Amino acid sequence: MEDGEKKATKPDSQAPPPPPPLSAVHVNRPLVAANRAMAAVHAALVAAVIAHRAMALLSDSAGSASSWSRHVVMALADLTLLFLWALSQSGLWRPVTRAAFPDRLLAAVPRVDVLVVTADPDKEPPLGVMNTVVSAMALDYPGGALSVYLSDDAGSPLTLLAARKAYAFARAWVPFCRRHSVQCPWPDRYFAGDDAHDGGGGDRREEIAEERTRVKKLYDKLKADIEAAKKDESISGSWTKAKRQDHDAYVEIITAKEDADVDDEEEELPALVYVAREKRRAWPHHFKAGALNALLRVSGVVSNAAYVLVLDCDMACNSRASAMDAMCFLLDGSPPAPENLAFVQFPQMFHNLSHNDIYTNELRYIFGTRWFGMDGVRGPFLSGTGFYVRRDALYGATPPPRSTDFSSMDAGELKTRFGHSDRLVASLRSNSGGDQRHRRRLPHVPPEPESLALVASCAYEAGTAWGTGVGFMYQSVVEDYFTGYQRFFSRGWTSTYCYPEPRPAFLGSVPTNLNDVLVQNKRWMSGMLVVGVSRRHSPLACRPLLRASLLQAMGYAYFGFAALYAVPMLCYATLPQLCLLRGVPLFPCPAAAAAAFASSLLQHLAEVCVARRGRLDLRMWWNEQRFWVLNALTGQLFGCVSAAQELLGARAMDFDLTSKAADGRLYQDGVFDFTGCSTLLLPATTLSVLNAAAIMAGTWKMTSWGGFQFAGELLPQLFLMCYGAALSYPLLEGMFLRWDAARVPPRITALSVALAAVLLAVFG
Template identity: 70%
Template sequence: MLQIMSAGDEEEDDDDESRMPLLVYVSREKRRASPHHFKAGALNALLRVSSLVSNAPFVLVLDCDMSCNSRASALEAMCFHLDRRGAPDNDLAFVQFPQMFHNLSRSDIYTNDLRYIFATRWFGLDGLRGPLLSGTGFYARRDALYGAPPPATQGGADLSSGELARSFGHSDQLLASVRSVLQSSTPPSSSSSSSAESPRLVPRDATLVASCAYEKGTGWGHQVGFMYQSVVEDYFTGYRRFFARGWTSAYCYPARPSFLGTMPTNLNDVLVQNKRWMSGMLAVVLSRHCPLACRDLLAVSVPQAMAVAYFGFLALSAFPVLCYATLPQLCFLRGVPLFPDARWSAAAFASSLLQHLVEVSVANRRLAVRAWWNEQRFWMLNAVTGQLFGCVSALQDLLGAAALDFDLTAKAGDGSLYHRGVFDFTGCSTLLLPATTLCVLNAAALVGGTWNMMTRGGGARSELLPQLFLLSYVAALSYPLLEGMFLRQDPARVPRRITALSVAFAAVLLALFG
């Protein structure tokens, strides 16, 4: 269904700000015989419909849980897109804004502010041909989304009718709008379409290009538009559609948030969201589309290919964290020292914590001990839950055992516990089971190992001190899990089934290896 809900108030010519802009509602059909391709499919449908309604040269993409907080965002983005001084070759594909949330609490126990991305790494990537596409809050060029190369490169898009029809489908109105965009070597002005003459009427081919069956036999999702080969269409589209073709990006971080969204306030939803990100990116880098094997991207910039691959392989950090969550505990319980030199071990561990504290404090422009502690805690929790299950899902997809799914998360909760700084375990499933099991294992090893260490000689005590500190630190980080399993009695506690399974699995590990 497609409906023009407002075509503007043409009578109020004196006050432009009071006029309602063109507002078009699109409801995309979904049929079993035609894959809808989740968010990427919806974006491509909107891209086709908008080409018939306005054919605007730039496209703003926002998630359904985000809204515009500043009408100056378009002006700020155009300062990058239309500036000929900073980019003489006019190779800027999109301008990325940070994700910010209106329901973020002061404590932010789930680190949903995504500091390590939008306040640190995206600034670094801005000096390396631009940050990655973040899925929401960006202004992109329409011709770049259509697969056109940057104007500075040799050659251009094939504008023959047959080639355009094979890529964009058989709609005369759509092909005319595409041709008008691709014929320009500079950011195009808004091209006229059939709807420009009669703005209150739905274009003739609008419902056709929005239908599920329209994409069959075309290049949508492959040669043109947002890419379909991954559940994280932003990551894949960013480097395959833009960076590998020679386009660049820019990062705009205004003083006032341009866009505000709603973040999940339930731990299970946060972990499910991270699992989808990790599994989707890992599936890309483990496939034939790996950035380190992309010749076009390597020809443009080897450092940028390494930066893109870094985020794809990020999920694999679950395995070293898993080793640190099991081996020191079991060895400490048996009195086996893993770190013989206590001084060097303490110096290495302290330097790592100090580096992270400095990074967080610089991003927050103050000494942010609470933010540092929350990031340390959630980094450990997410590694053995979202990242670990993300690796499992990506491996299943690679082996053909199970396809990756676009896991949806609820963001409409009241968030009362979250704003009080209390973990909300409502709805937590087996996704939390590794973390709770390792939490119980660490606590049992800490108590049993300390008792054994106190009954040994002085030499053994000094050798086991680094492990004692590590287990104590992990126990402090995992206190919310222990509290949710054994101390809390409210409905948002860790489900009793998960608690029972965690104790049983930890007992098996202790019996086998302890």
């Protein structure tokens, strides 16, 4: 009888099979082994160089002060390089790749709010901004579950007008993309025919030709309307540059006009909300982080989506699939998907890269190499744009099993943290905890304009936790870097790197002028160094981060201290040159130094080959070598100076916006464009002149009568200087061999020659 009962109950006792995983991860074990082997060899070679330097110091302790100081300076340079190299290895320790399976997602998906930020209609043309907005509205996601928010920090009537017209165009563009499965939702790229991989309907190309022509006419009308508005004095004249820092808050939920020349028979269109937060000169606005926090509050009041996609205004959606791909990771409950996943980071890729990327704008070092390695630790860093993040994690929640439940807090506590908006507090209390899929839809009756203007006012954050315990953090101009480990990783959250191939999820625009590139790097280096050396916020002093993962703390510390490359580069750009002129050998063991140098070059070449899927790309390797040196003597050097001034209170935190409106013809031709270069370039040009002069004078001395006795000991220095001269050739060419308008400014050339002459006269 018992056996019969067991047989009868056996089918009922079987648990249903688990749902298939939404994502998968693969550890690249051969690459892991190769990276660790190369790291061990290089570490041994550098240790030998430093050991010989230490022995030279001990044996020369009774020698002259100048000889002893040379060895001390070079030892400092080598130790700094070793320190930074050791930190950088965390990004190579365990590279992984991931795959998403969006076809396995259930029908119900959570709401997503897209946050787009723009700050200057001159440097960030409105047409490009609207392409980003419209491409986000056309994502392959239910229209009722998607909302797009545009932050216009300038409060420009031109941007507002462009947003209204872009929404009217989107009423035709979004249904067109849905009906014909258009892969590229970026109108400008789609209609220009630049996207060779976009099927645009596959076998139905002939069927959609007529509709495509109609939609293209609407897009041409959008472009013409925006251009006409730029020339309309009644629009452009009503906005002045002085009003950028002094204007009222304005929020508009843009809706369709009855007379719009588009079809209105498709499913629900994503909402578009224009936000110009209030700005006053007496109130700090905290740059991009402040704009994002204002968007978080406005979106919390209007749609309150569980997840947020952040995009720069020049980072348009190149694929409609990114939202579904991101949800595969964020909603995957099967191992090894973690419950504490805070955000999914997509790579930053660019549409206007030249074949010969002389400024290394591709950022291969980060998005093509290091982020795969950090994904194998606890996830890549927050990278400014192109990431889907949990709203509650941004609000300061902690991950399971001790999740923060805002609904359990009383209204007074919530208002202390989040401000005194009743609607924002209500959204927190009604949607905290539980299944992230279930969030309220965009209400049919929009919030009152007063409640929207309140959360976008400049005084709203006073006395709250915004910028410190809630939202994006304010202590650095690189809000993504700082927010990433303070808001997420140190609290127990993790992240995932999604690298879709062959179609990039997002495509942005790179600066095509050298000065803009260097200014951008200076801002990054300065902001990260301020965090890196901070006693309170340094990754190497963050105990929760260190306890969670030493490797991740090392990865964050590497970028925090990357500006310090300027120190060894200054040493290697001055001491070998001046010592060669005096006939003083600088390397105690030339063989060990040469082996370490070769090991460094080969390790870099191996990274490039892996990023190029096994292809030997010497051009990329050389461009990265050249720009690494140039950036160390410009962006990183001035980043150190700027960080020191900020830490000493001698300079306020500043945000240098780079232009997205340059034509970039010289960059596309592989020619350095020095237009607008200022004193930021002066150290590099001066040291290039010094190096070239030292090579000529040193070679003459070595080959002159009686000079051959020093040749053997000085050849390593001469080789290093010749390598530096090859790297700095574009600077020398721009100073002495070019006469076009984009050459190095003559005042910079004259000042560089004068400073190099002074150095030679005093120390040579």
